[in-house]
Amino acid sequence: MNIVVPIKLVPDLVEELEINDEETDLDRDFLSFRINEFCDHALEEALSLKEAHGGTVAVIAIEREETDKVLYTALAKGADRAVKVTGVDEAASSHEAAKAMCQVIGGMEYDLVLTGVQAADDRDGQMGVLIASYLDLPHVSVVSDVEVKGDLIAVHKEYAGGVMAAFEVAPKAVLGIQAARQTPRYAPVSRVRQIMKEAELEEVEAEDGGVTSGSTVRRMYTPEKGEGAEMLDGSAEEVAEKIAAILNERKG
Amino acid sequence: MGNDVLVVAEHLKGEFTDVTFELLGKGRELADATGGSLTAAVLGSSVDASALGAADKVVGVDHASLAEFNPETHLAALVEVVGHVDPRVTLVANTSMGMDLAAGLSVRRNAPLVAYALDVKVEDGSVVATSQLYGGKIYAESVLDGDSGIVSVLAGSFPADAGRKDGAPAVENVPAPASLDGARVKFTGLVEPEGGDVDITQHDVLVCAGRGIQSDENLPVIEELAGALGGAVCASRPIVDNKWLPKTRQVGKSGLTVKPKVYVALGVSGAPEHLEGMKDAELIIAVNTDETAPIFEVAHYGTTEDLFDLVPALTAKLK
CATH class of the missing domain: 3.40.50.620 (HUPs)
Incomplete structure (x- = not known):
């Protein structure tokens, strides 16, 4: 089972996000990036499939400030190849990123592409489904369980309320991973440092994919912060009435 | 067109x-x-x-x-x-x-x-x-x-x-x-959640039991409200530490992070460790007799009404 994991780096949401003067994008001067948490799960699922069934895991990421570290970390965790894609704009849309990833994936031998189901910045759609569409591959997203069943891959796709749909798909296929079966593994810093000395990242320069998001951000802003709870007063009966009304309005 | x-x-x-x-x-x-x-x-x-x-x-x-x-x-x-x-x-x-x-x-x-x-x-x-x-x-x-x-x-x-x-x-x-x-993708069946193993991250409505529920004997009242809302019961850490509910129900830093559409916090004080796990819920309603409880900082609506009076009344109205 040869698996490709296109990794998205996203701004670290723990830090404060600033918006540029034009109010059309984040102020990218001081952003720090990290691996999208769902991509970390996709990588984990890929590595556990490799451990169980053999094969290889290749990771791909578009060049950002922290890409080398993310790719070396993936190698330290057990990935076999790491490819850095250069020449893609900082503010590239999901469509553009997916197209750039496809340029690399297209030249690889693989059975599965595992992506994170979504990312904090995919304003124009989730990258995994876009990759599948550009490569004309079947896809299932919001997947939490991947199992090899003979020639087929059996997956569970999560719906609301804990209900899941079971699918079988014949490789090649793209799966958008919601959660790996186990918590993403940790690579000790010493191991990452060692890999940085031993391994080299492959580099591919992306060509213009000829696609755009098809939309323009005219205004980006921070939503208003609440000023604490609106307190509901009255008897238990009256307060219950008010809460019921709020809940009913919400539920529609 | x-x-x-x-x-x-x-x-x-x-x-x-x-x-x-x-x-x-x-x-x-x-x-x-x-x-x-x-x-x-x-x-x-x-x-x-x-x-x-x-x-x-x-x-x-x-x-x-x-x-x-x-x-x-x-x-x-x-x-x-x-x-x-x-x-x-x-x-x-x-x-x-x-x-x-x-x-x-x-x-x-x-x-x-x-x-x-x-x-x-x-x-x-x-x-x-x-x-x-x-x-x-x-x-x-x-x-x-x-x-x-x-x-x-x-x-x-x-x-x-x-x-x-x-x-x-x-x-x-x-x-x-x-x-x-x-088609290359084949649907093979729906898998219903196993009873007793509720995935609280998948629910749109959560009712959270906090220390203020006082005893596990009061859990049925909380569960009835969750049932009336079509949601699930989750808990803050003390409830789980007391083994009143399993660890899978715990919201917060050492539990699960949830982002339901509706989160009703009952007797939850709102320690930072708890808030971290639920502050992004779309609508938070907090019930706590302590008006200075930090839960009210992140809640959209709050009340200091006694939860044992309020919850049965609310459940009745929602049924």
Whole structure:
């Protein structure tokens, strides 16, 4: 089972996000990036499939400030190849990123592409489904369980309320991973440092994919912060009435 | 053509999902405001569309391979419907099913897609959608290029009631694409959650039991409220430490992070470790007799009413 994991780096949401003067994008001067948490799960699922069934895991990421570290970390965790894609704009849309990833994936031998189901910045759609569409591959997203069943891959796709749909798909296929079966593994810093000395990242320069998001951000802003709870007063009966009304309005 | 709006109707276990009606309500508003018509796309097998009265008509594909949602067949069928209707805007839910459709449709139709939308409107002929990005920290208003676009809308953004109208609209079926017979993805069954192992991260409504419930003997009262709301019971750390509820129900730093649409916190003080796990819930209602409890900082509505008086009264009103 040869698996490709296109990794998205996203701004670290723990830090404060600033918006540029034009109010059309984040102020990218001081952003720090990290691996999208769902991509970390996709990588984990890929590595556990490799451990169980053999094969290889290749990771791909578009060049950002922290890409080398993310790719070396993936190698330290057990990935076999790491490819850095250069020449893609900082503010590239999901469509553009997916197209750039496809340029690399297209030249690889693989059975599965595992992506994170979504990312904090995919304003124009989730990258995994876009990759599948550009490569004309079947896809299932919001997947939490991947199992090899003979020639087929059996997956569970999560719906609301804990209900899941079971699918079988014949490789090649793209799966958008919601959660790996186990918590993403940790690579000790010493191991990452060692890999940085031993391994080299492959580099591919992306060509213009000829696609755009098809939309323009005219205004980006921070939503208003609440000023604490609106307190509901009255008897238990009256307060219950008010809460019921709020809940009913919400539920529609 | 023109200003027509297409809503992708989502169905599971023989029923249209709530978000379908949210989209129909919004779609009706957009169509009426721009002089267009509203069409519902129904992809299925012998689906009863009589609940879709908010739409002017239904355009569907009827095929055995569409009986249950399948990312491959439903996308292929949707591409046909969109080609036939040629709408100004297609509204898809940004749900598990919708995520398998919207981006694929964007590529197949070479049409712009704006995802994670909380709002969508038409301004001077342009479709404008507001997305919730970066974990809800940032909103972005996007103007869609061209004269045909797709917006995938977060569930819970619009009232569903606006889209609930009985009255069977005229149904027109377009031919099923040949690819449906040779789909590479096969649906093999639905898996229901196992009783006793509730995944609280998957629930839209959570009722959280905190230290203020005082005893596990009071849990049934909390469970009744959760039942009336169609939600699940979760807990703050003390409840789990006391073994009143399993660890799988714990919300917070050492438990699970949840982002339900509704979070009712009962007797929860709101320690930072707890807030970290639930502060992004869309609607938080807190009940705590201590008016200085930090939970009120993140709650949208609060009350200092005694939960043992309030909860039974609330449950009765919701039933």
